[in-house]
Amino acid sequence: MNNFAYQIPTEIYFGRGQIKHLEESLLKFGHRVLLVYGGGSIKRTGLYQTIQTIFSQSGVESFELAGVEPNPRIDTVRKGVQLCRQNNVDVILAVGGGSSIDCAKVISAAVKYKGDAWDLVKNGNLIKEALPLIVILTIAATGSEMDRFAVISDMNTNDKLGTFSPLFYPKVSILDPEYTFTVPKNQTAAGTADIMSHIMERYFHNIEGAYVQDRLSEGLLKTCIHYGPIAYHEPNNYEARANLMWASSLAIDGITWRGNDVVNSAHPMEHQLSAYHDITHGVGLAIITPHWMKHILNEKTVGKFVDFGVNVWGIDSSLDPYEIADSAIKKLENFYASLDIPSTLREVGVTEEHLVTMAEKASNGLENAFYPLTSADVLAIYKASL
Amino acid sequence: MNNFAYQIPTEIYFGRGQIKHLEESLLKFGHRVLLVYGGGSIKRTGLYQTIQTIFSQSGVESFELAGVEPNPRIDTVRKGVQLCRQNNVDVILAVGGGSSIDCAKVISAAVKYKGDAWDLVKNGNLIKEALPLIVILTIAATGSEMDRFAVISDMNTNDKLGTFSPLFYPKVSILDPEYTFTVPKNQTAAGTADIMSHIMERYFHNIEGAYVQDRLSEGLLKTCIHYGPIAYHEPNNYEARANLMWASSLAIDGITWRGNDVVNSAHPMEHQLSAYHDITHGVGLAIITPHWMKHILNEKTVGKFVDFGVNVWGIDSSLDPYEIADSAIKKLENFYASLDIPSTLREVGVTEEHLVTMAEKASNGLENAFYPLTSADVLAIYKASL
Numbered sequence: 001m002n003n004f005a006y007q008i009p010t011e012i013y014f015g016r017g018q019i020k021h022l023e024e025s026l027l028k029f030g031h032r033v034l035l036v037y038g039g040g041s042i043k044r045t046g047l048y049q050t051i052q053t054i055f056s057q058s059g060v061e062s063f064e065l066a067g068v069e070p071n072p073r074i075d076t077v078r079k080g081v082q083l084c085r086q087n088n089v090d091v092i093l094a095v096g097g098g099s100s101i102d103c104a105k106v107i108s109a110a111v112k113y114k115g116d117a118w119d120l121v122k123n124g125n126l127i128k129e130a131l132p133l134i135v136i137l138t139i140a141a142t143g144s145e146m147d148r149f150a151v152i153s154d155m156n157t158n159d160k161l162g163t164f165s166p167l168f169y170p171k172v173s174i175l176d177p178e179y180t181f182t183v184p185k186n187q188t189a190a191g192t193a194d195i196m197s198h199i200m201e202r203y204f205h206n207i208e209g210a211y212v213q214d215r216l217s218e219g220l221l222k223t224c225i226h227y228g229p230i231a232y233h234e235p236n237n238y239e240a241r242a243n244l245m246w247a248s249s250l251a252i253d254g255i256t257w258r259g260n261d262v263v264n265s266a267h268p269m270e271h272q273l274s275a276y277h278d279i280t281h282g283v284g285l286a287i288i289t290p291h292w293m294k295h296i297l298n299e300k301t302v303g304k305f306v307d308f309g310v311n312v313w314g315i316d317s318s319l320d321p322y323e324i325a326d327s328a329i330k331k332l333e334n335f336y337a338s339l340d341i342p343s344t345l346r347e348v349g350v351t352e353e354h355l356v357t358m359a360e361k362a363s364n365g366l367e368n369a370f371y372p373l374t375s376a377d378v379l380a381i382y383k384a385s386l
Numbered sequence: 387m388n389n390f391a392y393q394i395p396t397e398i399y400f401g402r403g404q405i406k407h408l409e410e411s412l413l414k415f416g417h418r419v420l421l422v423y424g425g426g427s428i429k430r431t432g433l434y435q436t437i438q439t440i441f442s443q444s445g446v447e448s449f450e451l452a453g454v455e456p457n458p459r460i461d462t463v464r465k466g467v468q469l470c471r472q473n474n475v476d477v478i479l480a481v482g483g484g485s486s487i488d489c490a491k492v493i494s495a496a497v498k499y500k501g502d503a504w505d506l507v508k509n510g511n512l513i514k515e516a517l518p519l520i521v522i523l524t525i526a527a528t529g530s531e532m533d534r535f536a537v538i539s540d541m542n543t544n545d546k547l548g549t550f551s552p553l554f555y556p557k558v559s560i561l562d563p564e565y566t567f568t569v570p571k572n573q574t575a576a577g578t579a580d581i582m583s584h585i586m587e588r589y590f591h592n593i594e595g596a597y598v599q600d601r602l603s604e605g606l607l608k609t610c611i612h613y614g615p616i617a618y619h620e621p622n623n624y625e626a627r628a629n630l631m632w633a634s635s636l637a638i639d640g641i642t643w644r645g646n647d648v649v650n651s652a653h654p655m656e657h658q659l660s661a662y663h664d665i666t667h668g669v670g671l672a673i674i675t676p677h678w679m680k681h682i683l684n685e686k687t688v689g690k691f692v693d694f695g696v697n698v699w700g701i702d703s704s705l706d707p708y709e710i711a712d713s714a715i716k717k718l719e720n721f722y723a724s725l726d727i728p729s730t731l732r733e734v735g736v737t738e739e740h741l742v743t744m745a746e747k748a749s750n751g752l753e754n755a756f757y758p759l760t761s762a763d764v765l766a767i768y769k770a771s772l
Contacts (some may be wrong), residue, residue: 001628003401010392014645015389125642209625212609212633216641219601226597239595242387246645247598255602259400259632 001210010146014175016238019050019136022093023058025172027384029132030090031044033060034083037095040069042138045182047095049071051136063087065107068096071153071160071274071281072103077117080107084131091132094170097191098142101135102150105168108133117342120163121152135173139183140245141191141237141282143198143252145173148185153275158354162267175249177241178301185232189339190229190282195248196221198283201264202257204304204370210260217256218311223247225312225335232339263368266292269378270357279348286336287345291384293329296371297322304370346384355382387596390644396532400561403438407445408479411558415518416476419446422490423481424454428524431568433481437522449473451493454482457539457546457660458489463503466493469758470517470689477518480556483577484528484667487521488536491554499580506549507538513551521559525569526579526631527668529584529638531559539661544740546661548653551755561635561712563627571618575725576668578614581634582607583671586649588643588758590690596646603642604663604697609633611698611721634754652678655764658744665734672722673731677770679715682757683708690756691715731771741768748753 013021025032033055042048045333055062065080083089084107094104110117112129120126137145144150153160183191191345203217223243230240250256269292270284297305302321309315309328317324342348359379366373373381399407412419421437428434451466469475470493480490496503498515506512523531530536534554539546565570569577589603609629616626636642655678656670684689688707695701695714704708719729728734745765752759759767 001401001625001632003404004398006398006400007396010393012390012392012588014392015387018389209628211612211625212606212636215605215608216602216636219605220598222601223598239387239597242595242645243598245389250598250602250641255636259628 001259002207002261004261006254006258008146008169008253010169011172012146012175012249013172015242016176016178018174018176019054021172021174022051022134022136025134026060026091026093029171031060032088032090033062034065034080034087034089034092035062035095036065036068036080036092036100036106036107038070038097038100041182042095044177047136047138047179051095055320063089068100068103070099070206071278072099072275074118074121074152074154077103077106077110077152078106080119081110083370084111085143089131091134093134093136095136095139097139098144098151101142101144101170102152104133105144105150106152106163109165109167118154121161122163127167130165130167133168133170135170136179136275137173137175137245138179139187139191140180140241140248141194143195143248145170145175146249146253149252151271153277155278158275160271162271165300173249174246177238177245180241180245181236183235185235186340187280188231188235188345189228189289189341190280190286191248192224192231192244192282192339193286193336194282195244195251196224197266197282197289198251199256200289201266202260202262203308204265204301205260205262206370207260207262213256213258213260214307220247220251220256221312228335229338261367262370265345265366265369265371265373268366269362269381273345273350275351276354276358279350283341283348286341287343287348287385290329290333291381293332295377295381295384297325297329301371345382350386352386355379358382387645388580388593390646390647392640392644394532394639394726396555397558398532398561398635399558401628402562402564404560404562405440406562407558408437408440408520408522411520412446412477412479413444415557417446418474418476419448419473420451420466420473420478420493421481422451422454422457422466422478422486422493423449424483424486427568427585428481430758431565433522433524433565437479437481441446449475451489451600454486454489456485457540457664460483460504460507460538460540463489463492463496463538466490466726467496467503475517477520479520479522481522481524483523483525484530484537487528487530487556488521488538491530491536495551495553504540507547508549510549510551510635513553516553517549519554519556521556523559523561523631524565525573525577526627526634527580529581529634531556531561532635532639535638537657541661541664544661548657561631563624563631566627566631567622569621571621572726573666574615574617575727576666576672577634578610578617578630578668578725579672579722579727580668581630581637582610583652583668583675584637586675587644588646589694590651590687591646591648592756593648595755599642599644600693606633606637606642607698614721615642615724624769641749648756649751651752651755651757651759654752655748655767658748659731659736662740662744663734663736665736667725669734672727673729673734673771674767675716676719679718681763681767681770683711683715687757727753731768736772741765744768
């Protein structure tokens, strides 16, 4: 197990009706609030009106950044920064999923930074100060509600970059599974794939003796495999929504990867897909992951696939290791298919056009991945996924 | 799943050589430090000298509360309070396991409290302020390094009580598995039993749909079952010590019980044994737990024992539920026996003498346990454990 540091400063309020903590959470930091959200879903579900009522009851003056994109863009961050500065905002309230939260995180830091917000996306070390951030989560997927990461895109240059800072941890996150009842089926499926990808990215590591992390990862994967289909078919199933929501936070907060940190593989490959084709992140991950697995399965990695097959998918441990590995990958593919997630990149509009450039960009850093990948490897994985 | 709140403010530095963070951690809070520790082991291992060197290099003035008992006593807490007040202490450094840490926690709050420290043990709500606490962990067991609990005994009245406060979270905990290489074999065994008990106390719950918590608990239990014997037989095995140490913290920080909180069963029963006979906490838990399980196994609880048997101990799920349950309890007994933990109370000096009184005291609150227990139930469990 590697050395590590671990701390989760975010205060989580989990469960039905936890929005009752919103007023006290906001007022700890001030009365002038920037409300950041995406599409119109928070208006359709009534959450927007609930928040407005709390604002007016507690004397909050609010300003709005609406329309944050599914892959949030640096131009939107810049708009948010301007709104904060013009209105002397004290605290940011992000309502939504990873897109709104990530956008709000970078706004929170860029307000306090003299240069352009994109600098902070390229280099998190420049972040020295940030406005406090409160989150109301409405989809279980990225884990951004309890982590220090943010991913922002510049569609002019087709760049989608991740950045991080300890100042990005939300001060408070309100996690009410009922807010996810209205998540569309395809987004429920994509969210589940995203959670699982966060776990698998670190589950496939080479760090000796990171046993406890592996066993916790398996527990979280089993939770997604059990409840993903239930939430997909019964959107109002509280138990399924609650388990997926808490799994999404725990998948990325550190218990699965502190001590066995390894460079992500599927995420950098998917980020290029989103940057060039603006596809749904979780769908891109689900399409690529099985092909990545097939590409890297060999005598060095098969042991990890055996763990994955036996402990996650319940495959008979007495079978041949490669049979277990192949069967585990097949089960993962079948699982995605059971959630009606497309299985090829063509289905989501990706063509051969930018593949070589994307593979070049994605492979930057992948020499340190669980199984090192060159741009030729990434290109092969993209082509197999087409 | 129940509603819950969750936050882990403690900063963890985990791994070899993490004592390098001690100086910066202390100096954040001041120069006047109360060092709290137990027996002479920190002197024998050289850790005491290392700490003294850091103190003198960083200009720390230190005061000492040595000799904290394995079941820390309220008189020792009072001595610590006096030392803090006399010397105007800024920050407390606890070095050891749960005993030293728990003692330091109650000192930290009692210094700021006008009445007697025992008030705070009886009622954690009275705690409004506390000195900052830094921890260096030297045994994996209680999880006190990353939680808000403390257990203190008054041997005059044979009371051993738990108390808690959010102010009890250590500010920083340094977790270096190498510091546990010198833990005696019997304490390694007892520590493993203590970690497992923390997990099992909450694993056996009646909360519907707390699935993710159960799967994480199983992962932690498997870690203890895998590494307990390795650490017992190879005290210097870093991998085993590291996994047990991190499991001890995660077993109690909340991921196993936030959302499925239930009143402990074995702990209250064991606390009476320690209060009357000053036995090793983990040993008492290991003796009682299988008898508690046998006592409560019935048609209402058997499903949970099936999960326990199949998912933790790998028992064939196609067997009869009671066969699985019996076999799981037997495997737990065999596991404790493999660590040479006594299997009867008589072996550790407990007689029939106080059993009735102890059962009366222990059963207070157990009407809300996973399986409600009366004083007659507790007495039966004590007698079966004799």
